[in-house]
Amino acid sequence: MPIVLSTEPLSAADRAERWHEAVSGTFMPMDVNLLEKEPSPGTIVSSRLGTLHISRVQAGPQVVKRDKRHISRDDRKSLIVSLQQQGTVTKEQDGRESVIGPGEFSISDSSRQFRIKLEGEFAFTSFHFPREELHVRDKDLQALTATTFTSEEGSAALVATFLARMAREAEGFDDAAGHRVAATALDLMALLIDERRGRSTSGAPHAAASLERVKDHIMRNLGDPDLSPSRIAEAHFMSVRYLHKLFQLEGTTVGGWIRTQRLERCRRELLRPMAREVGVAVIAQRWGFVSPSHFSRIFRAAYGTTPREWRLQGRTGAHCGDTDGAPTEK
Template sequence: MLLEGTASDFDSWQSLVSGSFVPLDTEPQRRGGFNGRISARDYDSVVMSYINANPHAVLRTPGLISQGASAQDTAGPTSSYYKVSLQLQGYGLLIQDGREMALSPGSLAIYDTSRPYTLSFDSDFSSYVMMFPQARVNLPRGTVEQLTATPIGADHQLGGLAAQLITQAGAMLPTLSRSVSVRLAGNVVDLLTTVMADELSEAGDGPDERQRLWSDITAYIEANLADPQLSPSTIAAAHFISVRTLHQIFEGSGETVAGDIRRRRIERCRQDLADPLQRQVPVAAIGARWGLGDPAHFSRLFRGAVGQPPAGYRRSTLGSSAS
């Protein structure tokens, strides 16, 4: 996705905003003319956008979320997304999950496109917004919900580092090669995930034993994705718990243990298939690299998750020259 657009009236802005992110409603905050600009680029499912506009409000309503879910059922598997905004200039307000957060220059905020939210700006403003699949964040979704519409990293050095990196990456990404820009965008998401984890560890009394074990287990899964023998039984044995206890730990996470392994493997394969530096690596070798050694099985899993077979995805991402 590459979108460069300006709007000199509010109707044009409404169309531009929905085309840049997920379906959204917009409302003017004052009478008279309107001007806005969006520059958005997709770096392998991580979208970095720069926004500069006059005062207005943006609404993600339950109706728009339902319409999006229906479209996903028709078009094939997609993901819910997190957005992280860095306010550069101007002031605004983010409302989600019963919380309100004032937006001022330098503030980092996270919101979730799968639930309603409102952004309201009462003055001219500019911001960077990163949108990325929730599957890229190695934290339970129910836990991340505690962070929506709250200042992220405001009291920690990591927050300042993330804001600095977003600012620098926003300026640099359009000038870099595709392969380098994809890696840099992914690194920014990794840092933001670290900031979220740090913020959660500081909240309340910290994670309980079940949450700590879930984090240890998912880290173990991530580190051992290449092992074709990775399974609920080997994971349970490595953590000295029963398979039944392992499944109980994953209850409420939205995924089974096997589903978590499968999703992570497919995501790793998808990233490698979209990497221009790996265009000469056979598709089957990429599957085997991440524990999916049976090419037919790999192809079925990938098609079910992404909507097209691995070779077709590589061609659509890298062009017809990809093998």
Template sequence: MNPTPPPAPAGSAAGRPPHPDLTLASAPVPAPARAFLPAHVRATARFTPPAQVRVLGVLQVSTYRGPGRSFVRPADDAAEPHLTLGVHASGRATLVRGDGTAACRPDDIFVCDGAVPFLLHEPVDFELHLLRIPRAALTLTDRQVRALGARAPFADGSVAPLLGPLLRSFLDTLPAFPPATALRLATTVTGFVGSLAAEGAQDTPDVADSVNGARAGRGTDTAPASGMGQEQRELLRRVRAHVDARLWDRTLSPATIAAAQHISVRYLHKLFESQGSTIGRWVQHRRLEEARRELARPGARDVAVGAVARRWGFANATHFSRSFRAAYGVSPREWRERTRPPEDTAGGGG
């Protein structure tokens, strides 16, 4: 049962849409988390549980629906670091986080740091999907995560108009997806989120004059912009090609990569940071991608997991398995079983 609605604001607050009390559905919001809420909802604020929770590969999808109301999404300090991506199937909202508010229109998506609580005021009937995305599944720097989490709800750019409709179109059919398909879809979503971060890096300073100094082995304090010139794009292409050709090499490191391209290690780090990643995360991401493909290949069913790990540059099977589970939510052996063709499992051969 909900409490009596707060009185209408007066004075300078008159004329603003009143914030309805939060649904009394779960535990009270702790005082530190209430600090960011509008004053007249702090006392009665409650965490609201989702109507439905589902899993899509490494993603957790929480769906909220019902008549207009406000609800709090708490900080989740105990869980692994993650981002929360929100998309409305229907309705619109006002997003409250930190000291600010922002309109969330029907076509908008928004991203929040999982360690930061936020409130959504839904003035009309709504259905909202919140996707929990582990940081380990994203090749993003801390700076890129902070920038993405602080961005106002949006539907513009080159990525959001693709990602929003994609999410709305398949989230209602999650139970129909086989595990392997779900994991591939989750990987697609995390790829889109990485692209959102890279797209948001377009405001970084231009450094068209910094390459010559970097090639001479001198450090530079300026990171290449996402809107980099042809020379910087070509350098990034060569670095990635070099990495792809030497994924098997366990001595592959920022120092050896920079030396091969005749640039400083510092410049190499900044080159990838401007793209929403780090060189270390990129190397591990590519190694995991190739190992995952090999594990799913029918002709590689008899190859030991440890051999696959070594082939793609991992020091040992334990480190590989831990990294694989962190990125994809399943162990290498579980992934291999999930991607086994039906006739293999039905036949019981082997």
């Protein structure tokens, strides 16, 4: 269940102190200076996905600062990604200053000083990750703090779309799914940082981790005939384009990898004693093949023999060694 903190029930005189407590308690020790004589109500709605802390914040104009004094009291290192929904914010960190508007996002690092000025009424969603879980170099992260990322630019668009949807649906995830979704968000952040810093991601650990999670999902749903790139991408809150990119890193395609895994399961099952009673069509259907004729054609193309001939070879022990390997992915 989300945790809701609000100053709306309080008098204007009491709101400033309560809001400072809410901000520092939810995020980290900071100074909060409200810019209205009579502060507007503020609300923070927080939830967790694994080690990820999501907070939706609405309030009036204010300035937030974190300095050496605050860092010495709480030196936990967090990556903070803030997705702006309403109003504008000016951020300063690591010698840079940027203005972030609705639909844009920015990165902050809690281990170093920063200043944030929120002008007028605002709303944003922040995502706090443990810094050690983001597998990028410190100097690469430091080079991109207080930078404006728009939702119309390549990987930044993937990140913005993923984070927005993750925040909307956070309460629907169980613990296991929450950890997987949070890990994918970190993978996308690492991809974005690597790309902005001009680094190749072909062997990046975050891409490999995403690919392994996708493969695990495919294997657990291999018998579903409706398993498709679009459904796989949706289940992992990524774009179909990014999904295809992950498989391209291994020189294959999503469809080719799925077909290979299905054929291999059918091949093994056809060698079992029960295969004759069950029948080729049932085994093919069990592993996601809808059309028996289509299954027969691609099985022959992969192994050089029909499913029935393969099953017969298994009964007689006559199957050849050169057909024991996995089929070629096409």
